[in-house]
Amino acid sequence: MDVSFEASLPLEVSMKLEAPRKLPNIMEVSDYAEDIYLYLREMEVKFKLNVDYMKNQPDTIENLRVLLLNWLVVEGQLLELQNETLHLAVNYFNRYLSLEPVSPETLQLLGIAALRLATKFEEAYPLRIIQLIHHRAGQYTKKQISEMECRMLQVLAFHLALPTINQFLTQYFLHQQQPNPHVESLAMFLGELCLVDTVTYLKYLPSVTAGAAFHLALYTVTGKSWPESLVQKTGYTLETLKPCLMDLHWTYFSASQHAVYSIPEKYRKPMYHGVAHIPPPETLNLE
Structure with a gap:
């Protein structure tokens, strides 16, 4: 029995291929845009940090924080992250510092955890980036990073979708x-x-x-x-x-x-x- 494509019944099919339809940005859909904007305005007030949010941290933390921000910006470029990912990572990092004392020795670990969480939340293809972050994490093990991520989620009460x-x-x-x-x-x-x-x-x-x-x-x-x-x-x-x-x-x-x-x-x-x-x-x- 000949089952080749040539033996099939001759069909003439004329198919017009259309360009994929661009889906609307939900932020720009008039039915939703105003409600979303008002919600973001409410959330920014609810989660606003005080200027003295680091008052309970060691004096050396502020200088180390500047070094860590340099690292986050550089990593963001090397990993080709969205700018929003950087803003979210800094948000998570600052909010954690406002709630939990951190030793200078664990500050970079905290920054790595914040960057990984922001990547998982914001990036379209986070797995490859997460692996690269782990390879660039220096002295920290995968277990240490995962534990800090879990701790950060608990301290932040899983509030990750915040306006920036x-x-x-x-x-x-x-x-x-x-x-x-x-x-x-x-x-x-x-x-x-x-x-x-x-x-x-x-x-x-x-x-x-x-x-x-x-x-x-x-x-x-x-x-x-x-x-x-x-x-x-x-x-x-x-x-x-x-x-x-x-x-x-x-x-x-x-x-x-x-x-x-x-x-x-x-x-x-x-x-x-x-x-x-x-x-x-x-x-x-x-x-």
Whole structure:
């Protein structure tokens, strides 16, 4: 019995292949977008850290924290992580420090655990990245890292889906203008600089800091100001953002001497349009 394809009944099938339909971003679907935004605003208030969140930690922890942030930024680039993964890892790390005393010897282990959890939560293909993080973890065993992850989950009460500066920027503020890669990259650069100076920027909610970063980037690159559409959407005016804008303007001026040197280095690269080379404006438009 001939069962070859040639012996099959002749069929003429005309099939028109269509390009895959692009699924809508749920954040941009009008039926959901406003509710999601309001939920994020509620969550950022609920989980806001105090400026003195490290008061119960040893004095040496703050300096070591800066070194660890350098490491996280570098690892994020080497592993090609999403920027949101970095922001989440820093969020988990800071919140853990606010709740549990940590010895200097275990600080890097805590950072590794935070990065792994953020990777599992945010990245599309976390397994390969998790394996690479483990290979780069130095003196820590897989068992030690897993135990610290479990401990971090317990301390954070499994609250991992929290709003960040980056989330407000990328999902809301940067959509309020015509695409401009320089504005987008500069806003993300400024947002990352704020992760380091907790004494200054924990005074502000992530949405406020994101708004200040967006306005400063928009004004620096295009000369434009905080749009009326965002006043309507957020309730924030330039007067609302002014204290954070003043702080961020100073941070921008001192970026080349920033303690976490890896952030300016990252944003000097072509993939971010070299925005770290863009000089800050001498004055701010606050009207």
